[in-house]
Amino acid sequence: MIFGKRSQIYDAKLFAEGIARALSGIVRVTIGEGSPVLCTGWLLTPRIVVVPAYVLSTSEQSPRTIRVKFSSSASRVEFSKPEDSKHDRVVADPEILNSSLGSGVALLQLRRAHRGKLDLALSPPEIGDHVFLLHFPGGTATLSLSIGQLSSMSETLVSYTADSQPGSGGGPLFDQNWNLIGIHVASDQQNRRNEGINRTALLEMFQRSHAWKEIASFHQLADVAASSKRLLEKVTDDQSATPELVKAALSWRFSPRALSPEARDNLRDKVVDPTDDQWTLQTSVRRKAIRAVGSLADLQLRLPRRRPKDAAQLVIDRIILGPPYDLSNVKDEALPWWIQASRWFAGVVPSLPTPSEVTRELERRRVRSSLDSLAGPGFSGREKELKTMRKWFGREPPVPLVISGIGGVGKSALVAKFASELPLSTVILWLDFDRADLAPDDAVSIIAAIGERASTQIENFEVPTADASNWESAAEKLGRNLRTRLPSGPSALLVLDSFEVAQHAEKYQELWKVLDRTADEIPALRVIVSGRAPVENLTLRGQNAESLTLGGLRPVEVRAWLRERGVNQPRILTRLITIARGIPLIIHMAFQLLQSGEKLDNLPKKLPRQIVLGYLYRRILRRVQNPEFEEVARAALVLRRLTAEMVDPILGGLIKLPSREVSKWFRELGRETALVSGTDVLRLRPEVRSAALRLLEHDDRKLVRAIEMRAHRWYEGQDINNPEIASELVYHRLRLGNVKGAEEAWREGCAMHLQNAAEDLKPKARAWLNARLGQGSAADAARTRPGNSRPPTQFAICAPGAWTEA
């Protein structure tokens, strides 16, 4: 049982070590001859003993006759000179130190250095704690221990119940760790308690001592005295315009190695990161230094002669050159540096553009440059789609356009290419739902995003303030403001990109309410929705959306793209076309590999790994919105459909499932619309699965096989009179190469569920299925004959769309 507020149980060994350490530093002090005054003292440093000041002020004896005796019974310390190790003399006048409330101590300087050190406590004790007093009660030669409890603490004193007698004065008081918390000085008979000077008051007195440096050094004490003194000084910053500081202020960054040691020391605490190889002055210091120089003419004189010629430094150089400053002549890559630099020189250099003006210019330019960047400099092909889009753009009344396709197929690039070809006066409102500040179910974020993009492109455009309570009126006002500033005819394009991210939000349909209110006001506005999943039944302004499903590039387009880049050898062209199957991202990755020196013959070995990393993981699995589902999504690619009941029997133990019960998360998985559709029965999107399954097989064949075996067993236990269930059993048997089993499981109605399954199968199974589906070719028929099987194109992946060459 613990009786007090905290445990008073001590580690016996540590306690013994503590007391042994403490004993070594205690001395009995004798002042005078004949009838001397006796008290207790303790070693503050090897040569300084502390005693209460009152023993000197009350003694009529000469302080020159002070002797100290180290108690042999108490001390385990062996002194260097055994013949006089137990005694020493004081060799200088005691230094008296009084506390602000009167009680004080005296420091006695010894002739020799002694070992024995008392440790000062760094944190205060608590009322009720045990305290330990080491002392020589009654002036006897026996070092004694009294134990008591701390009863109170004041600014300078501690009170406690450890017993004492005359002669105990000066005895050190310890906490339970044997760290010094005070020095015994008095007894309060009336209140039945003993009193000591606490260590805070002691330290304050020590700081005033002539020996403070010695004390601080010996106890490794932070030199608060010196710092306090410094704090009281009025710091005058007379370095604000020193030559090295001005030089640093006019350099975007500089090497500390190029500075003299003195200059380096002076600048060290004025730079952002003194550990960096290149130093950059803190903004406030830089501005102060520039202001201290005072004028453009003086700045020009003090510009360092030797300075780097990088983009950032060139901006400073240009500013120092003086006005006029025409932002339209500033290169795109320099504008971000102007934002910072224009603030540094404001008020000293005349006619500088403000950071706000520079930012506006930068953001305005980025509207168009980001389209070029997204489309890519080598955009080619997609003529058919672009033609469709041009026609769509001119339609009256306008209808929304939904563009869907798997990741990496080039949706954003296509839209960017289209937008970049629109007249420069067209206002482009590009909302990317990958951004942190945009959510389809947060009307305010949509209004703010549209407003921000409009204000970048339209001079003095007023963005209405929206909050959760007024978003309807704000959306309408935004529409009206846009209408008044747009020319007639199609002159604004709103792009909702990465829309599969928006679809993940439970209430993403809220978005249409906002857009309906805004778009209703703007006949000139056209809306494109671009994402990985189709958007069902979309209407805007009462008009149904048009849909454009984007498949892979046609082989002829891939050939053209590669030829433009100097790839002309038919063998290479054929290999790359086969590998990429029309997906631009994979074509780019394959091309980059070749460019990096990879031999064509190595491509089958190298490319799949690159694609697995770059495509399957980066573009497909990482786009799973809830990271908790990444492993489920990866494993689910093996299956064509998934229900909550299938999760544990098929996936349990093979992968890390979300820690919650399946019923708690399964419907949420259904919101990963880039990967699945449905609610109770989730169907893997065939175009995604088709593209990813072979990559997954290549990456983790064992897992794929294990899931297929389990799926097969699971479907065997289901009602296979249901054609959909039967078709899944057929599928997994075929995947496992069991054509005979597939034949047995086949039921009427299976065909409609297996229309696109053949491409996942090995030749023999594929031929059998195609024959069943009535799609078999002569080649397929030949493959079904024993001994005629041919390995599949090992690394082909399939993309949807108009693929005509394999």
Added chain:
Amino acid sequence: MKAIFSALGKPDAIPPQDSSEPAWWMDVLYKVAELADAAKRRLWIVADDLGEGSDGPKLDPTVRRFFEQFALFMANPAFAQWFRLVLIEYPRGPVPTKWKKGFWVDEDTNQSPPQSNDLAEFLLQWAKKKKKNLPQEQAQKFAAEVLTKAQSGSAPGGAVWEAIHDELLLVIKTL
């Protein structure tokens, strides 16, 4: 980005941009996490000057948008285990709508005036790091003195923190 990748010893490992800017940032962030994981190295990333002065933004707004995406990634524990992200002078007002509560905290210096205890804690930590003994009460007393001086010589608001920083910088040299 260069600074972050350099801190992980791979200044040239920034993924090329082959998609929209936010999608590219995701690639970048995944790569950073991958490198941190490989090196078993945790990073503190501190981005300053993300707000606006009276005359406009202090930095290219893209920098802030990148860190908004970074902060969004911190909701993923697998990613967040490698990073501590501090966004200084982030504009007051609504935060990006996708920053759900729970993975970030807001410290508004206007709403949380400097406290003597915080300074004392700093001094104690500093002393510990420098292997110096600083009694707790002395740290508190000293902290109070620093605070008083900083408050007496600076304008209200953020300037107090700057003054404290400057005072502390001066005095710990001799502490």
